[in-house]
Amino acid sequence: MQLSIEPNNGIPIYEQLVRQVKYAVAEGVVAPGQVIPSVREMARQLAVNPNTVQRAYLQLQDEEVLHSLRGRGMAVSTGAKRKCVSDRQQLLAERLEAVLDEAIRGGLDPDRLRDMFEKALKNAVRSGENPT
Amino acid sequence: MQLSIEPNNGIPIYEQLVRQVKYAVAEGVVAPGQVIPSVREMARQLAVNPNTVQRAYLQLQDEEVLHSLRGRGMAVSTGAKRKCVSDRQQLLAERLEAVLDEAIRGGLDPDRLRDMFEKALKNAVRSGENPT
Amino acid sequence: MQLSIEPNNGIPIYEQLVRQVKYAVAEGVVAPGQVIPSVREMARQLAVNPNTVQRAYLQLQDEEVLHSLRGRGMAVSTGAKRKCVSDRQQLLAERLEAVLDEAIRGGLDPDRLRDMFEKALKNAVRSGENPT
Amino acid sequence: MQLSIEPNNGIPIYEQLVRQVKYAVAEGVVAPGQVIPSVREMARQLAVNPNTVQRAYLQLQDEEVLHSLRGRGMAVSTGAKRKCVSDRQQLLAERLEAVLDEAIRGGLDPDRLRDMFEKALKNAVRSGENPT
DNA sequence: GTGGTCTAGACCACC
DNA sequence: GTGGTCTAGACCACG
Structure with a gap:
């Protein structure tokens, strides 16, 4: 499990860690039962x-x-994978809706938003392929 | 110009004010040259x-x-409308892209995102029509 | 006596008026004894x-x-011209010294300042010849 | 980094602080990356x-x-030194020119100004050597 | 009346 | 410990 944090990007470091561990679980990078690195090591x-x-x-x-696990560290719980997958989806939905909600209240119309969405999506996919 | 702030929603009050004034300017609710409510009145x-x-x-x-305007209040500057309109669009694009970027890195595929987008958009439009 | 004020340039309007009247007196545009425009007219x-x-x-x-002059307005006092001339010089000297003082404390050396002075002087003279 | 402020000299305290920190950065008293005294300490x-x-x-x-730096304090940014040095120079040039401009418009001739400049410079240097 | 500055003291999140 | 936000109340200069 390889995490990367960016200090001072506005998102609290502990929050970045929480998200990334969840992602790793959702993606199966770490499986239920598996022990993750200790606090000190991490x-x-x-x-x-x-x-x-x-x-x-x-x-x-x-x-x-x-x-x-007393004396042995922290391990991924059973059922965590399912939970992380659905969490991820719900969190994302909430954030998307928050952005769109503000956009609508700010006076942009849905078609305009769809355009922006497709453009942003293209950028996001590309930056995902060529990670900086 | 009718603003509304929500205390304790995580976004600082002064930041909410900044955004809403910009939106008001972008929408033409207040025109360049016009004096806005005084600090005390607001x-x-x-x-x-x-x-x-x-x-x-x-x-x-x-x-x-x-x-x-010394002794008379604060007025909307010339050129502010254009600036606010483009600012709004750019800010929104950045935020959309940030969300999508994280989604992609989190392992969701574009088609899945499009679905979520349409659903979120519908919710946002509806909540915009029936403001809470 | 033709005055011009610039609102919102940082210098209080009443202060701009004071200075300009003094300059006018120093330059002889208005002579001692002469009545100047009434408050309302100005x-x-x-x-x-x-x-x-x-x-x-x-x-x-x-x-x-x-x-x-009771009932007739305000007039330039005798001796005002001499006073305004010397005031102008002293005020200017103070301001020059204040700027230079801060520059020295800010770590610039005298020769560097002399260069800047000559350059600024050239600009000032030119803008004085071609008033905006 | 040793700052000194003068209350009630007309310049707002926070503005004096801004300038002095910039000077300190320009002079290299504090280097980029270095953490400056905390808000409370200062x-x-x-x-x-x-x-x-x-x-x-x-x-x-x-x-x-x-x-x-979240939870650790404020640090000087990279590139700040260059910025502060050029800012200082530009600000000074503007102020010098403003003073000279008004002097010219007020009817003083360049040679007279040069005399005053040299006198003011001498005073400033001396007061810099024997700080009050 | 207006904006601008300052003080005092509080609470919060983060490291 | 740190910075960030907010409240309350004061004083000033300006128009």
Whole structure:
């Protein structure tokens, strides 16, 4: 599991960690039952404060994506994959709707938005193919 | 010009004000040269601290959307309308692309996204017609 | 006496009036004893609030450049010309020194400043010859 | 980095702070990447309200001289030094020209101004050597 | 009346 | 600890 965080991009680091772990689970990069890197190890790899990693792991535990194996670390929970997949979809839907909602309230019409959507989609796909 | 702010929705009040004034200018609700409500008046209407309104107006002044008429109030600058319209479009495009970018990186395919887009768009339009 | 004020250039309007009247006196455009336009007339000509003109005249009275002739208006005082000439020079010296002082404290060396002075002087002379 | 502010000299405190930080950056007193004193620390040192310091830092952030490191403080941005050096020079040139412009319009001749310049320069240098 | 500045003190999220 | 936001209330200059 290879995570990458961008400090100071506006999104809290712990939040970036939470999302990326969820993505990794949803994509099957880490399978239920599998042990993930320790707080210390992860903090070292990402050059991040251990407190920050701890916070992310705690939140993932609250959301039942991870559970702790006493003395052995944190492991992906059973059922986490299904949960992450549907979470991802719902979160995305909410964010899309929030953006569109503001756009509509801001006076843009749906057809105009569809154009912008297709353009943005093309950019996003391309940048996904040629990661910076 | 009738603004509405939602406290505690995560977006700072002054930022909400900035956006809404820009939208009002973009939509022509207030025309260049026109004087907008005073800091105190706006603060009273929105039940918000005058300093918060002041901060929003100050930022709009920095962005050359407003300018102050000494002793008479703040007025919409010439050229502000064009600026606000293009700003709105660019901001929206960036936000759309950010969401889509993350979606693509998160493993969703374009057709799936198009579906979600249409659904979100329908919701947004409906909530725009029946404002909460 | 032809004055011109620029609203919203940062310098208070009443201050611009004070300076310009002093310049006019220093240059001999208006002579001691001569009556200057009334507050109302001046305010009308410059499209300015009469209170603002009043304030400027009051200050000029305090500085003994003008004095009021009961029922006939304000007139230039005897000795005002000499005073205005020397005031102008002293004010200018102070401002020059303030700028240079900050420049020195800001780390620029005298030779560098001399260059900038000559360049600025050339610009100022040129813009004085071809008034905008 | 040792700043000093003069309350009630007409220039807003936050503006004095902005200028002095820029000077410090231009002079290399603080290098890009370096973390500057926190809002609270600076406020304590200068016996000024933290909000006032905050406002100055915010403006410096808008001008891309500083950027915030979440939870760690404010740091000087890369490229800030070059920017500050050229800003300083341009600002000074503008102010010099403004003063000279008014002097010319006020009827003083260039040679007279050169004399005044040299005298003011001497004073400024001396006061720079024996700081009050 | 207007905008502009400043103080005092509070709460929050983040590291 | 840090920066960021907000409130409350004050004073000033300007028109």
